Every structure is written in C-alpha cells, then in structure tokens.
Amino acid sequence: MSFIDDIFERSVKSRIFKRREVLMPDYVPEVLPHREAEIRRLAATLAPALRGERPNNVFIYGLTGTGKTAVTRFVLKKLEEKAGELRVPVRGIYVNCRHRDTPYRVLADIAESLEVRVPFTGLSTGEVFSRLVKKLRGRAGVLIVVLDEIDFLVKRHGDDVLYKLTRINEMLDGGSKVSIIGITNSVRFVESLDPRVKSSLSEEEMVFPPYTAEQIRDILEARAEEAFQPGVLDDDVIPLCAALAAREHGDARRALDLLRVAGEIAERRGLDRVTRSHVMEARNEIERDRVADVVRSLPLHGKLVLASIVMATGGGRHYTTTGEVYDLYLQLTSSINIEKVTFRRVSGIIGELDMLGLIVGRVTSRGRYGKTRVIELASDAEAIIEALSEDPMLDGVLEVIERRAGVSVRRRESP
Ligand code: ADP
Ligand code: MG
Numbered sequence: 306m307s308f309i310d311d312i313f314e315r316s317v318k319s320r321i322f323k324r325r326e327v328l329m330p331d332y333v334p335e336v337l338p339h340r341e342a343e344i345r346r347l348a349a350t351l352a353p354a355l356r357g358e359r360p361n362n363v364f365i366y367g368l369t370g371t372g373k374t375a376v377t378r379f380v381l382k383k384l385e386e387k388a389g390e391l392r393v394p395v396r397g398i399y400v401n402c403r404h405r406d407t408p409y410r411v412l413a414d415i416a417e418s419l420e421v422r423v424p425f426t427g428l429s430t431g432e433v434f435s436r437l438v439k440k441l442r443g444r445a446g447v448l449i450v451v452l453d454e455i456d457f458l459v460k461r462h463g464d465d466v467l468y469k470l471t472r473i474n475e476m477l478d479g480g481s482k483v484s485i486i487g488i489t490n491s492v493r494f495v496e497s498l499d500p501r502v503k504s505s506l507s508e509e510e511m512v513f514p515p516y517t518a519e520q521i522r523d524i525l526e527a528r529a530e531e532a533f534q535p536g537v538l539d540d541d542v543i544p545l546c547a548a549l550a551a552r553e554h555g556d557a558r559r560a561l562d563l564l565r566v567a568g569e570i571a572e573r574r575g576l577d578r579v580t581r582s583h584v585m586e587a588r589n590e591i592e593r594d595r596v597a598d599v600v601r602s603l604p605l606h607g608k609l610v611l612a613s614i615v616m617a618t619g620g621g622r623h624y625t626t627t628g629e630v631y632d633l634y635l636q637l638t639s640s641i642n643i644e645k646v647t648f649r650r651v652s653g654i655i656g657e658l659d660m661l662g663l664i665v666g667r668v669t670s671r672g673r674y675g676k677t678r679v680i681e682l683a684s685d686a687e688a689i690i691e692a693l694s695e696d697p698m699l700d701g702v703l704e705v706i707e708r709r710a711g712v713s714v715r716r717r718e719s720p
Pocket of ligand 2: 373374375453
C-alpha cells in the first residue's frame with residue numbers, strides 16, 4: 306500500500322468502529338456462542354452427505370433472532386468446505402423466500418446454482434421444475450436446499466412447490482439426491498402447514514429457543530470485539546442492549562441492531578465513546594424506523610383506521626373500542642371525500658393492524674351486551690403520525706389527527 310492510501314485511510318478511519326460490517330444482519334460470524342448443541346445436531350444430520358447419502362430433511366423453527374439463519378449458513382459452509390477437502394460432490398444453496406417470494410424465483414435460484422440458465426420470466430413454473438429435474442438426473446452428488454423464511458412463499462403461493470421439492474428424489478436415480486432445510490420464524494405457520502408437507506419436511510425438527518439476557522451478552526461481546534475500536538464501549542452498554550433485547554423474546558438481531566445504531570449515533574456526533582444514553586436513543590430510532598416502514602406499506606384505509614385509533618386512544622393514553630374507531634374513521638373519510646368501507650371491513654383491518662404489531666386488540670365480555678373488542682395502541686403515536694404525514698392523501702386531516710391524539714410532530718418530506 307502506498308503512503309497516499311495511508312493518508313486517505315487514516316482520514317476516513319472511524320474512532321468508534323473497527324469493522325462495522327461485523328454488526329450487520331447478514332454477516333456470518335465464525336463463533337456462535339450458545340448454539341453449540343444446535344450446530345452439532347445440524348452437522349450430524351447433514352454429515353451423511355459426505356458419504357453420498359441423502360441427509361434427512363430438516364424443519365427449523367423458532368422466533369426471530371434466535372440464530373436459525375446464522376447456524377444453518379455456518380454449518381452449510383463448513384460442510385461444503387469439508388466436502389471440497391474430501392472431493393465429494395456436496396452442494397448447498399441458500400434461498401431466502403422473503404426476497405424470492407414466488408415458486409418460479411425459488412426454483413430458478415436452485416436451478417441456477419446448478420448452472421441451468423433460467424430466463425427472468427417467460428417459462429412456466431412447471432417448465433423450470435422439469436429443467437431442474439433433468440439437470441439433477443444428469444449429475445451425481447447431494448444438493449442441500451435451504452429455504453429460509455419459507456412462510457413468505459407458502460402464504461402467498463401455497464405449498465405446492467414445497468410438496469414437489471420434498472418429492473423430487475422420487476424422480477431421480479441413485480446418484481443424485483436432494484435434501485431440504487426449511488426455516489421459519491412463524492409458529493402460526495407451522496400449525497397451518499398441510500400435514501403431508503409438514504411430515505416430509507420434518508424428518509428432523511429443530512426448535513431454536515430464545516436467548517436469555519446473559520447469552521445475548523456473550524454474543525454481543527464476541528461481536529463487539531471485532532466490530533469496535535478497543536475501549537470505546539462504556540461498561541454498561543452491552544448489558545443494556547442485552548437486557549432490552551431479552552425483554553423482546555431474546556432476539557439477538559435486535560440486540561446487535563441496538564449496539565450498531567448506538568455506535569452510529571456516537572460516530573455521527575464525532576464522539577469517541579458509546580454510552581448508555583446512545584443505546585436508549587438507538588432504541589427510539591429503531592422503533593421509529595420499524596413503525597415508519599409498517600405504516601408506509603399500509604393501504605389508504607389501513608392508514609385511516611390506524612389514524613382513527615391514534616385519535617380514539619388520545620395518542621395511546623387510553624383504550625378504545627371498534628365502535629369509536631369506526632365513528633372517527635367515518636369522519637376522516639368524509640373530510641377527505643373518499644368512499645368509506647363497511648364496519649365489518651374496518652373490524653378486519655383492525656385485526657390486520659394487530660398482526661402487524663401496531664395495536665393490540667383484546668376481546669372482553671362486557672356484561673349483557675356480549676363481547677367487545679378493547680383496542681390499545683402498541684407503538685409510539687408520534688412515530689405513527691410522522692409516517693402518516695408522508696401520505697399526501699392525509700394532508701387535509703393531519704391537524705385533526707394531531708389535535709385528537711394530543712401530539713404534534715415535525716413533518717417529514719415525502720421520500
Ligand atoms: P433468525 O434466523 O433465527 O431470525 P439470525 O440467525 O438471523 O436469526 O440471527 C440474528 C442475528 O444475530 C444475526 O446477525 C446473527 O449473526 C446473530 N446471531 C444469532 N445467534 C448468534 C450467536 N449464537 N452468536 C453470534 N451471533 C448470533
Ligand atoms: Mg432468519
């Protein structure tokens with residue numbers, strides 16, 4: 306490296322981070338504390354591939370941030386390395402079904418990993434499948450297909466492609482074998498899966514438990530060592546990140562995000578230390594971003610119902626009911642002059658907002674009038690209104706929403 310590179314490097318060198326990318330979600334670390342048992346079990350399950358045998362299919366589930374993706378990628382990488390050493394044909398392919406969310410894209414990715422050219426569109430899914438089978442027939446060895454976040458695929462397109470993939474070995478002859486590792490964060494999905502598909506997918510089943518605060522602390526410490534300059538973290542930073550993430554079901558991703566964003570905040574301000582107040586700020590920033598993403602993606606009536614809930618709960622200060630929400634919704638739709646949807650539909654939308662984690666609805670029995678749903682706001686009213694303010698359709702009612710919610714927000718420019 307020449308001296309000029311040195312100069313540049315020194316001037317862009319962060320006082321906080323040594324390697325920030327180590328804290329990014331897609332980084333696969335070399336050590337995974339507290340997942341030794343899972344790594345062992347998955348490795349033992351896949352090991353027969355090194356003898357040319359087909360490993361059992363594996364179905365992995367557990368809440369987000371419990372290390373499912375990291376462990377699977379790690380074991381697959383090690384397996385491929387070993388296979389390379391031993392010169393046995395074992396190939397792994399990782400597909401994230403949240404991003405590859407059609408059967409066509411999933412099959413195309415698998416086919417392309419075997420050097421089958423598949424045009425971006427134009428073929429039928431069946432045709433892609435046939436080409437894949439044909440290619441597999443002409444080769445020997447074990448192919449391990451990881452389908453991560455498999456619920457995204459099945460929710461939108463059914464389980465047909467899964468069914469076909471788990472049966473693909475019946476169409477192959479001796480030398481070529483396919484194993485499937487299916488991963489999901491959604492327990493509800495596991496329950497909803499067709500029993501036929503579930504049973505062929507779960508020749509082995511692994512459940513990843515949430516981490517405890519102490520375990521998350523170890524995970525963060527290992528990562529922080531690589532990610533930060535020595536001595537920049539105050540002693541209470543990692544324990545605080547761990548405690549906050551443990552409160553949210555032991556999510557290691559959340560903990561790493563907190564740590565990374567806290568570091569970014571310190572760096573933005575030109576500081577050379579990260580403190581607990583940066584972690585608290587990071588928490589707000591992450592929560593606002595999460596809320597903003599969800600709110601932006603809502604259709605107009607979803608936004609209007611949400612706005613009505615924000616109003617009806619006084620910005621989250623008290624409970625409300627579907628009836629009150631509907632009244633406010635009617636007022637909003639008539640002030641901006643758009644068609645309203647039915648009470649029933651609004652009730653359905655409230656259920657969807659609940660699924661998205663923006664609100665919490667509970668059904669209670671209220672004396673002789675039967676059941677009522679009690680609705681509570683589950684995220685920050687200010688962050689919601691700020692995101693709502695990006696939608697020009699709501700310009701005319703923003704002031705009313707703010708007044709009834711008892712908050713006022715700074716306006717965001719539409720992105
Ligand atoms: P899941 O797939 O279960 O949602 P991930 O495997 O994506 O969770 O893990 C979330 C984040 O936490 C990733 O950045 C991952 O590298 C990290 N992580 C999870 N478990 C561990 C662990 N035991 N050691 C180190 N990092 C971990
Ligand atoms: Mg994952």
